[in-house]
Structure formats: structure tokens, C-alpha cells
Amino acid sequence: xxxxxxxxxxxxxxxxxxxxxxxxxxxxxxxxxxxxxxxxxxxxxxxxxxxxxxxxxxxxxxxxxxxxxxxxxxxxxxxxxxxxxxxxxxxxxxxxxxxxxxxxxxxxxxxxxxxxxxxxxxxxxxxxxxxxxxxxxxxxxxxxxxxxxxxxxxxxxxxxxxxxxxxxxxxxxxxxxxxxxxxxxxxxxxxxxxxxxxxxxxxxxxxxxxxxxxxxxxxxxxxxxxxxxxxxxxxxxxxxxxxxxxxxxxxxxxxxxxxxxxxxxxxxxxxxxxxxxxxxxxxxxxxxxxxxxxxxxxxxxxxxxxxxxxxxxxxxxxxxxxxxxxxxxxxxxxxxxxxxxxxxxxxxxxxxxxxxxxxxxxx
Numbered sequence: 001x002x003x004x005x006x007x008x009x010x011x012x013x014x015x016x017x018x019x020x021x022x023x024x025x026x027x028x029x030x031x032x033x034x035x036x037x038x039x040x041x042x043x044x045x046x047x048x049x050x051x052x053x054x055x056x057x058x059x060x061x062x063x064x065x066x067x068x069x070x071x072x073x074x075x076x077x078x079x080x081x082x083x084x085x086x087x088x089x090x091x092x093x094x095x096x097x098x099x100x101x102x103x104x105x106x107x108x109x110x111x112x113x114x115x116x117x118x119x120x121x122x123x124x125x126x127x128x129x130x131x132x133x134x135x136x137x138x139x140x141x142x143x144x145x146x147x148x149x150x151x152x153x154x155x156x157x158x159x160x161x162x163x164x165x166x167x168x169x170x171x172x173x174x175x176x177x178x179x180x181x182x183x184x185x186x187x188x189x190x191x192x193x194x195x196x197x198x199x200x201x202x203x204x205x206x207x208x209x210x211x212x213x214x215x216x217x218x219x220x221x222x223x224x225x226x227x228x229x230x231x232x233x234x235x236x237x238x239x240x241x242x243x244x245x246x247x248x249x250x251x252x253x254x255x256x257x258x259x260x261x262x263x264x265x266x267x268x269x270x271x272x273x274x275x276x277x278x279x280x281x282x283x284x285x286x287x288x289x290x291x292x293x294x295x296x297x298x299x300x301x302x303x304x305x306x307x308x309x310x311x312x313x314x315x316x317x318x319x320x321x322x323x324x325x326x327x328x329x330x331x332x333x334x335x336x337x338x339x340x341x342x343x344x345x346x347x348x349x350x351x352x353x354x355x356x357x358x359x360x361x362x363x
Contacts (some may be wrong), residue, residue, distance in 0.1 A: 174198065
């Protein structure tokens with residue numbers, strides 16, 4: 001009898017504890033509880049470095065520079081996060097008081113797979129929330145061109161690449177800015193595909209030197225207190241006037257909220273008489289990346305001036321009329337790209353190919 005009484009007492013005690021255990025279990029597993037342990041900061045800067053390619057040595061230099069910067073500066077209000085995929089490792093690093101600390105190491109993965117990229121970025125967004133978040137996409141690039149046939153669109157992970165529409169899907173949150181530290185990404189077509197993914201874009205329509213756009217001085221500007229647009233302009237100015245002063249490389253700062261005005265302008269254009277004198281950024285042996293400002297000037301479109309000035313809020317002062325953002329102008333020499341271009345969002349929204357006398361019956 002005593003044994004039964006004790007058993008009843010134990011059972012009764014457990015039954016009284018059960019609600020508390022239930023609450024503690026679900027409290028400990030809830031996302032809300034975890035979020036209280038994650039401190040939101042003023043700024044998060046994400047470096048997404050795809051360097052399992054010919055840029056590996058330059059990625060090592062970039063990483064060492066970021067490491068030195070984080071070691072020498074107190075970044076209480078900012079996160080600097082580096083996803084690094086090279087021939088040696090695939091890892092995620094975060095800012096600490098003593099530099100960058102590895103927080104996650106991945107098995108060998110394709111870092112430009114849409115699903116992998118989305119998972120990695122989503123994890124970073126959740127773990128490092130901030131009032132302002134910027135993404136730096138660092139690798140090779142070929143703008144809106146399709147993957148395959150030795151083109152890359154964005155990224156080169158041991159020969160693998162990601163198309164721009166897949167890149168848009170992978171960036172699963174609207175950011176404050178995206179910086180393309182990669183060649184040829186400064187296209188109207190790229191901005192159109194990603195326009196709902198960031199308020200601002202820094203991007204080049206031409207070759208970017210292998211040392212890249214962003215360095216420690218750029219980071220110092222980005223974590224500063226000035227208004228965002230002013231900081232991004234300063235990053236561009238540093239790139240053109242200090243880092244590569246003698247080369248004067250083209251770069252543009254684009255405000256995505258002004259894109260619709262450009263789309264409306266170009267949608268209303270009738271058949272365009274293509275002017276071969278439009279300035280072109282050379283891509284191998286192909287004429288693909290024509291300067292948007294040079295093109296609009298060639299067709300004497302005066303109403304485009306304000307639209308361009310509002311859309312491209314900074315650009316390198318290269319040559320008169322050049323705005324350092326490219327656009328595809330279809331012709332017989334680049335006809336093998338027309339079929340792929342027909343599915344580009346820019347073409348769909350402006351009916352671009354038809355304005356040059358090409359349509360689906362040509363494919």
C-alpha cells in the first residue's frame with residue numbers, strides 16, 4: 001500500500017510539472033525566443049565570394065583585407081559577414097572583436113546553385129538582422145548572357161554559373177543595396193531582373209580589375225553615418241578617383257525606384273534606326289553591351305535626360321554622353337543571342353527586339 005501511495009504521489013507530482021515542462025520545451029524551441037538572443041544591428045554587409053576559379057588569389061587578398069579591417073576597428077553596430085567558396089574551403093565567417101570567425105563550414109557545394117544560394121542568404125538574413133543590409137556579389141560575371149558556352153552571367157564555381165532570373169529568385173529578401181564586384185553586370189537587363197531586390201545597385205558595364213571594386217576604405221565608407229545614397233556615391237568615387245585613378249574604370253550607381261520611367265520611355269519608342277556609332281563596351285569579339293546614354297543621345301531623345309539623371313545617380317565621367325550602364329542593341333552580328341534575349345524581363349516589358357525589326361518568327 002505504501003508503494004502504491006508513493007507511486008501515486010510521484011505520478012501526481014509529474015502531472016503538476018507537465019504543463020511547466022510543456023511550456024519550457026516550446027519556449028526553448030520557438031523562433032521568437034531565438035530571435036531575442038540575436039541582436040539586430042544598424043548595418044549588415046554580406047560578402048558572397050565565389051572564387052573557385054581563376055580569382056582565388058585575389059579572393060585571398062580580399063579576405064585578408066577584411067580580416068585586418070575587422071581586427072583594427074570596433075564594429076559594435078555593424079555585421080560584416082563573408083561567405084567564401086574557393087578551391088580550399090566553403091565557409092561562412094562573421095565579425096568578432098578579434099577579426100573574422102568561422103561559424104559554419106559546408107561540404108563541397110555549388111555556391112551558385114539557386115537553392116544553395118537561397119539557403120545560405122536566408123540563413124544570413126535570419127542570423128544577422130539589421131536596419132540596413134547590403135549584399136556584395138564577388139566573382140566573374142557576364143551580365144544578362146546565358147550560362148554555358150563559356151559565359152557566366154554571375155559567378156563561376158568550378159565552371160558552374162547562375163542565370164540572372166535564378167539569381168533574382170535566390171535573393172529572397174529586398175535589400176538596401178547590391179554591389180556587383182564582377183565584370184559586365186552593369187546592364188539595364190540585369191537591373192530590370194533584380195529591381196525588386198534592392199533600392200540601389202553599384203555595378204560596372206565593363207571589365208572590373210581583378211582587385212575588385214570593394215576594399216577596406218569602401219567598407220569604412222559603408223559602415224559610416226552619412227545617408228545611404230551619399231555613402232554609395234562615395235564608394236563609386238573612391239573606385240574611380242582613388243583606387244584606379246589612372247584607369248578611370250566605368251561604374252554606375254542606379255536607383256531602382258526610377259526604373260519604371262525608363263521602361264515607359266523605351267516602351268513608347270517606335271522602330272529604331274540603329275546607329276553604329278553608339279559607344280560599345282567590348283566583350284570578346286562581340287558587340288553586346290552598348291552604353292545606354294550614348295544610345296539615347298544617338299536617337300535625339302531629349303526627354304530621356306531627366307529620366308537618366310534620376311535613374312543613374314552617379315557614373316564615372318568617362319566620355320561625353322556615356323552613363324556607364326549598358327543595354328543590348330540587337331543586330332545581325334549578335335543574332336545568336338536574340339532567342340535567349342526574348343525571355344529577358346526587359347524585352348518582355350519593352351518589346352525591345354521588335355523595335356529593331358526582330359520578333360519570334362525569326363527564331
